[in-house]
Amino acid sequence: MSKPSIPQGTRDFSPEVVRKRQYVFDTLRAIFELYGFQPLETPAMENLTTLTGKYGEEGDRLIFKILNNGLHEKNEADKTQLNTEWEKLLSKPYTTPVVTERALRYDLTIPFARYVVMHQNDLALPFRRYQMQPVWRADRPQKGRYREFWQCDADVVGSKSLINEAELLSIYLSAFTQLKVPVTVKINSRKLLQGIAEVCGQPEKMTDITIALDKLDKIGWTGVASELLERGIDDNAINILKEIISIEGTNHAKLEVLTTVMQNSIAGIEGVKEIEQALSYYEAMKSETIDDNSYIDVDISLARGLNYYTGVIVEVVCNDPKIKMGSIGGGGRYDDLTGLFGLKGLSGVGVSFGIDRIYDVIEELGAFPKQLATGSKAIIVNFGGENEAYALTILRQLREVGIATEMYPDAAKFDKQMKYANKRNVAYVLLPGDEERQKGMISVKNFETGEQKMMTLTDAVYLLNNR
């Protein structure tokens, strides 16, 4: 029998990893609930027609499709049988797809839009929902890229107010403050990008300009300038762009200069005003507990998926110098998502948390709470016979006061039990032997220091609780 394995690009999550991931999910969930967002969960499977045509040609190729019933392949290909089944499938009158009509969720946005359209008559609008579920993509697996990974989205549909943008900024900063990850949230506007193209005298070149600007972080201004040239942007425009890019100072100062620069572009002015308004709402609702090392930064080189967003766009990066990692979150305003399913005119805005990357960042920063590392606080050694019965009463009492405790189930050799406790990485081992049982006490061994002391159960509870 060959050693079992799991499919490429998928992962088993060991206990320690599940606990850390649970901590991230719980932290985010608590914040979403505090902000009045409501949880939604959609099925892993969607009808294939719901998904196709929504993610571009490349996306369609990467959707995992589920085989309809009808083709049965054994380990060794029985080609004759398969061919017979195939012909039978194809000979039927065509009503539904013969090979596949269901597929695995590719992101959380399309299922959300599908849900809103299906429930448009009973949803209270604006609808604020969050969703934290796995998605599947048949991408080539590589470091940090999986075929099964988790997304976490928060969206508001049915309101154009910039208070929503501010709420989402506030959620980002509160969440990363609580997760102890210092971040910069970059903010820009698709309208401002349109304005920049107009001010440069090349409004039709907006996409080219933003694609080039998007690389500023990576290739610097010289690189961007030569890419702009290649893309047919003229010298005059490049000079104007250089000036716009060089605008420095506080967000307020940057926006003031941009107002002047954009004075002849209606889109540009609107973009500046929207950013200004969103930031001003954010200031009014900003929590006092936000990490001092986290910032919001107006960044006109920020592009994101331009064909999708229509207003304010944001992106989150960790600003700790130790961390070399791209964006760990992003989002923006979109004007017509549900239009894909026939419901027009519903504006929305949303942000996404990149759970797998956020996990890696917290790990690298050493910012996971220590108590997540192990489950049980103590393990009770099993000395068998009467001592076993005594041990069970200790076990019961510790659990009754809420201390996670386990007992070695077999009266195995002492060394074996200690080896187990060591592997399980618990803080304390409890030793209910003859003397302890007769005195009605318990010996507590601190596994880190090696120190051991006999005490009453009340004292043991106090000790375990105060670790």
Next chain:
Amino acid sequence: MSKPSIPQGTRDFSPEVVRKRQYVFDTLRAIFELYGFQPLETPAMENLTTLTGKYGEEGDRLIFKILNNGLHEKNEADKTQLNTEWEKLLSKPYTTPVVTERALRYDLTIPFARYVVMHQNDLALPFRRYQMQPVWRADRPQKGRYREFWQCDADVVGSKSLINEAELLSIYLSAFTQLKVPVTVKINSRKLLQGIAEVCGQPEKMTDITIALDKLDKIGWTGVASELLERGIDDNAINILKEIISIEGTNHAKLEVLTTVMQNSIAGIEGVKEIEQALSYYEAMKSETIDDNSYIDVDISLARGLNYYTGVIVEVVCNDPKIKMGSIGGGGRYDDLTGLFGLKGLSGVGVSFGIDRIYDVIEELGAFPKQLATGSKAIIVNFGGENEAYALTILRQLREVGIATEMYPDAAKFDKQMKYANKRNVAYVLLPGDEERQKGMISVKNFETGEQKMMTLTDAVYLLNNR
């Protein structure tokens, strides 16, 4: 455009449902952790070879298989193209399956066994794990039976001690006590069933006898007796069985009589002793907070999946007379689960919680905590202009003391905002108008009573917190 839909047998979980399900998962998770069980998560996709041959022929048919890349079917079947792709697939030299080599998780037990075998060198044994994840089966959907549903399992592998059985009994009773579901946990042993067949003089008929006995609840003794006859059990055996079935009294009394009845069967005696020992361990660790209306009941008509279990078996039913529902949990001891993947001699014992059914029972009993029904405690009305800015400071302060609050993002008509608050089912609406702003106070409207009062924010916090 046709109205979007979701695949048959799958469900969207609306906010209220997600919160209630989360409450069930959180309750179970807290108990598992208290008992020193560790969380595990495995991928939705497994290699098809990991799953096939483990669930019987019927099971194999119900596994959802994932299509390998290679067959592209559009909405309208382009049969010529599909055929070309098909021939291309089949003409390749056969190394791996051409149609499908991955499939969706069918239960949590096989992935757990697979995980244990893959990690046998670094796992601390006994390994106590819990797992709460969805599984998928291509069953015909019907009321209460879904194609995507949730399982929640707790298992211990690597220990034969009956303390494990007792721990799992204790977990069942603690969990259902906390969920406010009164239950009867039926307990039996596969060895005792073997013993019964021996005592009846028909040891080779054990399977027939247990299949018939299993129906006692549904068809009564007369029905069971005639099924036994049909299955070729002789009159003498049927009379002995009738006597065994009629044994009444406390668990202790039943076990005492069974000891006498089983005196000539080694398996039978061992079965009785194991149940006795598990119950005695359970009594020693039993929490004092267990619901008075919940019981453990020795029930020799309990059968469960016989070919799988080898020792003690258990099953949970809700004993509230209002509830008409089969088992909401079950499990038992199995001697060689990991043997399927080449790791022999590892004994295990586990229990399962039927999440979807448990949810339905809690719902019918009206036992979900009331505060789960809605997310936000209060909604702030948006009166626009200066009042909007004032409202944002109220919003910030309420969230800072942990009160889940949302604000209507647009300065829409009052009626529209109240209609929204009504639909969202919140307890309070806060009204920051001109007067409130000028006085630095807030009007609080109790949505249930209609009562409205202006007060300081401190008083409002007190009121909202004490609801």
